[in-house]
Amino acid sequence: MALWSDTPRISAPPNTQDIGQVLSYVKDLANTVAKMAKDLEFLVNGNLDANNIRANSIETKNLKANSITAEKIQAGAVTADKITVNELSAISANLGHIVAGLIESVEIFGSYIATSYGSFPFVEMSNTDNMFGAYKSGDNAIQIYSPVERLSPVIRFTANGINSFLFYDPSDNTFSVTSSYANIDISTQGDLHLYANLVRLSGWNSLWSNGEARTLRDELDEIDRRLRSLGG
Structure with missing residues (x-):
């Protein structure tokens, strides 16, 4: 189908008394009108597509308007394969909920x-908390x-x-583990350093033997008692 810019334009009637020229003009006029009617019928019957639309602006002496405006585009009619931008920032909007398959080579802050x-x-x-977490x-x-x-x-x-x-305190060079389960504090404030x-x-009461169920203090006291008994 011919584009509108390619369709022959209707020219003014010839200024002549020659009947042959007049008949030729009428014949060309009829052909031009027939082509335009055929194009219009083609468009109004649902065949309007990108080949029929010029994306550039329409300019007149006192008017400049976009060929296609947002209110004339049906929802869902524009798909991703029809959009080409160098950066996502070219699309100025709140992107909302995005489902993506793969994102590579990006910086997110x-x-x-x-x-x-x-x-x-x-x-x-x-x-918010500048934190990593696994739950x-x-x-x-x-x-x-x-x-x-x-x-x-x-x-x-x-x-x-x-x-x-579990953490490290560089101010006093201590590595600390605190736990309500184990009651261990490896720090300057705890029982074990x-x-x-x-x-x-x-x-010595802080050293406990599970096998004997005694502390080192208990063992030392027992040795002391034995030595005293031998000496006495």
């Missing part, structure tokens, strides 16, 4: 990312976050709603 939406288990990266349930999880500036990032273990913590070449306890 200030976002919340999770492997599941509203259900367990899931892993998350939170831009088996609401009461069973592992989180990496920074609650105190002077400390290293803290690993928090949550089991049945009870928290345990681990250093590169020294183990320090608050007392």
